[in-house]
Amino acid sequence: MKQFNNIVVANWKMQLSVAEAKELAKSIKELINQNHIDSKIEIVVCPDFVDLTEVAKIFKDTRIALGAQDGHYEDVGQFTGEISIKELKDLGCEYVILGHSERRALGETDGMVNKKVKTALKHNLTPILCVGETFEERKEGNKGIVIMHEVYEGLKDVTLKKGQRIIIAYEPVWVIGSGQAINAAEATDTASLIRQSYVDALNGQHLSALSIIYGGSVDPSNIRQFTSLNNIKGALVGGASLKSNTFVEIIKNI
C-alpha cells in the first residue's frame, strides 16, 4: 500500500482579523524557514474566506499550502453569502475542509458534504472530510454507526482521477476545543473503522488515495501519540494552530 507523508492542517476557524491572520501567517512562515523540518511533511493552513487572499500572498513560493474551511458545491448561482469551491481554487487553495462538525451543527447534511467532495475533486482540490461522533452519540453506543455513515454517505459515488487523494479527519466532536485528546488506542481503532467504510464506499478502489488524520485538542505534547500509529498520518489542529510557536512545535514533534 502506498503511504503518504504526514500532513498537518491548521484550522483557524473564525478566530482572526485580516491583520491578525497576516501576522500569524508571516510568523509561521519565518519559523518554518528557521527550523529544520522534514521536507516530506505537508503543511496546510486554512484561514477564513476573507483572509485567504492576503495569506495566499504570504505563502506564495513557500512549502506551506493553502486550504479553505468550507465551500459551496455549485460553481455559480443565487446563493447569498456562499463562496464556491471553484473560487477557492482560483484564489490558490489546494485543500478544502468539508463537513466539519461546526458546520454540521449548523445544518450541513451528509448529502451536502457529498456534493462538496465531488465538486472539490472536480476542481482538483483535495477534500479533508471531517467525521466524528458527538458525546450523546457516544453515550448511546452509536459512535461506530455514526462514523461509518458519515464516511459512506460523504463519499457515495465519488470517483477519483489519477493522482487525486482524499483525507479523512477523525474528530471526536466532544473533544474539539476541550484540551483533552482521546487516547491512541481509540484513535487507531477508529481509523480502522474509517478505512473499512472508505473501502465500502468506493467499492474497494482507490485505497492508496486515502490518508486518515486525527483532530481534537492536538498539541505539541500529544501529536506524536497519534502520528506514531501506522494508520494515522497527521493532524487537523484548531486552537493550537493560532500561535505560530505552538503550531510549528507540533510539526517538529511529529
Ligand code: PGA
Ligand atoms: P481543536 O480543534 O484543535 O481546537 O480541538 C480542532 C478542529 O475543530 O478542527
